[in-house]
Amino acid sequence: xxxxxxxxxxxxxxxxxxxxxxxxxxxxxxxxxxxxxxxxxxxxxxxxxxxxxxxxxxxxxxxxxxxxxxxxxxxxxxxxxxxxxxxxxxxxxxxxxxxxxxxxxxxxxxxxxxxxxxxxxxxxxxxxxxxxxxxxxxxxxxxxxxxxxxxxxxxxxxxxxxxxxxxxxxxxxxxxxxxxxxxxxxxxxxxxxxxxxxxxxxxxxxxxxxxxxxxxxxxxxxxxxxxxxxxxxxxxxxxxxxxxxxxxxxxxxxxxxxxxxxxxxxxxxxxxxxxxxxxxxxxxxxxxxxxxxxxxxxxxxxxxxxxxxxxxxxxxxxxxxxxxxxxxxxxxxxxxxxxxxxxxxxxxxxxxxxxxxxxxxxxxxxxxxxxxxxxxxxxxx
Numbered sequence: 001x002x003x004x005x006x007x008x009x010x011x012x013x014x015x016x017x018x019x020x021x022x023x024x025x026x027x028x029x030x031x032x033x034x035x036x037x038x039x040x041x042x043x044x045x046x047x048x049x050x051x052x053x054x055x056x057x058x059x060x061x062x063x064x065x066x067x068x069x070x071x072x073x074x075x076x077x078x079x080x081x082x083x084x085x086x087x088x089x090x091x092x093x094x095x096x097x098x099x100x101x102x103x104x105x106x107x108x109x110x111x112x113x114x115x116x117x118x119x120x121x122x123x124x125x126x127x128x129x130x131x132x133x134x135x136x137x138x139x140x141x142x143x144x145x146x147x148x149x150x151x152x153x154x155x156x157x158x159x160x161x162x163x164x165x166x167x168x169x170x171x172x173x174x175x176x177x178x179x180x181x182x183x184x185x186x187x188x189x190x191x192x193x194x195x196x197x198x199x200x201x202x203x204x205x206x207x208x209x210x211x212x213x214x215x216x217x218x219x220x221x222x223x224x225x226x227x228x229x230x231x232x233x234x235x236x237x238x239x240x241x242x243x244x245x246x247x248x249x250x251x252x253x254x255x256x257x258x259x260x261x262x263x264x265x266x267x268x269x270x271x272x273x274x275x276x277x278x279x280x281x282x283x284x285x286x287x288x289x290x291x292x293x294x295x296x297x298x299x300x301x302x303x304x305x306x307x308x309x310x311x312x313x314x315x316x317x318x319x320x321x322x323x324x325x326x327x328x329x330x331x332x333x334x335x336x337x338x339x340x341x342x343x344x345x346x347x348x349x350x351x352x353x354x355x356x357x358x359x360x361x362x363x364x365x366x367x368x369x370x371x372x373x374x375x376x377x378x379x380x381x
Contacts, residue, residue: 006049007042007306009296010069012080012090013289017057018179018207019082021237021281026104027052028280029289030079032272037297044304048297051075057179057207059085059149066093066101076100076306077296082285083206084108084151091116100308102296104288106232106254108154109365115308117315118335119288119295119327121255123158124364126232129340130202130253131162133355134230139199140166144174145189145213152176152204155232158367159202172196181209186216193227194220203231210234211242214250224249235283236350244349255338256287256324257351265323288336291322295329325360335363 011030014023034048042048051073055061062081069075070093078094079102081087087103094101094115101113106120134142142163146152156174163169173196175189186209193201205213210233217229229250236258239247258269268290272280280286299315300306316331328337337360343351 003304004045006047007300008049008051008073008075009293009306010066010073010075010078010080011050011052012055012062012065012069012078013052014057014082015052015054017055018209019057021208021241022082022206022235022283022285023057025237025281025283025286026080026082026289028272028276029104029282029286030293032268032275033290033293033297035275036271037294043297043300055086059083059089062086062089063093066090067097070094070097070099076308077102077311079104079289079293079296081105083149084154085149087116088150098308100306100311102292104292105285108151108158109367110154111365112333114312114334116334117292117295117329118363118365119292119329120285120336121232121338121340122335122363122365123155123367124369125255125338125340125361126253127155127158127162128367129342129355130230130232130251131159133253133342134200134202134228134251135163135166135169138228140169141172141197141199142170143172143193143196143198143201144204145186145201146176146204147179147181147206147209148176149179151206155204156202172198177205177209179207179209181205181212183212183216183219186213187220190216190220190222193222198227200227201229203229204233205231206233208241210238211246214238214242214246218246234345235281235285237281237283237286239345239349240281244345244347247345247349248347250345252343252345252351253340254284254343255340256284256322257341257343257353258282259343259350259353260323260341262323262325264321268323287323291320291327295320295327328360330363333363333365335365337362
């Protein structure tokens with residue numbers, strides 16, 4: 001008997017609150033993919049339907065909402081989470097019910113769950129490349145600034161280890177501020193930066209306070225040509241919040257930037273604008289949210305089931321022509337083969353790509369190896 005019932009999937013992104021700028025972009029990437037899938041006939045003739053919940057950027061709300069999606073809404077697959085604290089809250093829920101979570105965000109690594117597909121960058125796909133680029137271009141005396149939760153602590157630990165491998169590596173300061181920190185809070189940190197004069201600042205600040213950090217930096221009169229901010233989390237979305245002039249000259253390491261000239265990216269951006277107008281800020285988390293839905297749909301077409309036991313064999317090892325390049329889910333660790341890039345923010349609110357991998361880099365969430373991949377220089381800094 002043919003099943004024509006809608007295929008319901010859980011969506012758990014913050015549409016409000018301090019991380020809603022990224023959450024909204026993740027939602028838009030997800031809805032764009034769903035729209036494309038449904039326009040092409042759905043999945044085996046079934047309409048793909050998003051069952052949305054808004055955790056409002058509050059980590060404690062993710063677990064109960066995930067359980068609500070599973071128990072009350074009867075979904076087998078959830079697409080969601082931005083901050084690592086929210087992923088860690090949902091992890092025991094999907095393991096308890098043996099459901100599947102797609103997680104489209106860069107993170108600190110050192111985790112594996114048979115119930116999670118990780119489509120954002122692992123540390124060997126962004127931190128390693130950023131440390132190499134910044135220390136070789138500016139020096140290895142670094143000041144670490146982060147938001148006060150698990151991802152910044154762990155990401156800074158990794159950056160510290162990478163920097164201290166450099167003969168002149170030194171950590172001059174390490175500060176953590178609340179997620180709701182204001183520009184005034186960051187001014188005090190900028191005074192310490194002024195006194196210690198690092199070669200660059202490594203930021204793991206997330207959410208709305210990212211703009212406050214960069215504005216405090218600009219108000220302090222620093223020059224990104226001398227002491228730039230380097231980040232894994234500052235994307236086109238945060239740049240739109242802070243202002244193009246404030247962001248210009250700083251660096252981000254990510255698998256995806258809007259400025260990628262691939263046919264797949266240009267087509268995807270055109271479709272996004274047609275669906276949402278100008279109210280969208282494509283970024284690395286948007287792109288992962290987009291391609292992971294297509295990976296799910298392709299795997300479902302092969303099995304006709306979204307139960308984890310039947311879906312995973314077709315999902316693991318699968319590939320998709322994403323805007324960043326052809327990505328692949330690694331069967332061994334559930335992470336994704338991605339294309340590391342280094343971008344410098346420009347006056348147009350985007351990134352000028354300075355270096356990029358010419359081949360996909362295998363995910364190594366436990367940092368067993370530190371391969372840079374095949375790099376090609378785009379422009380001199």
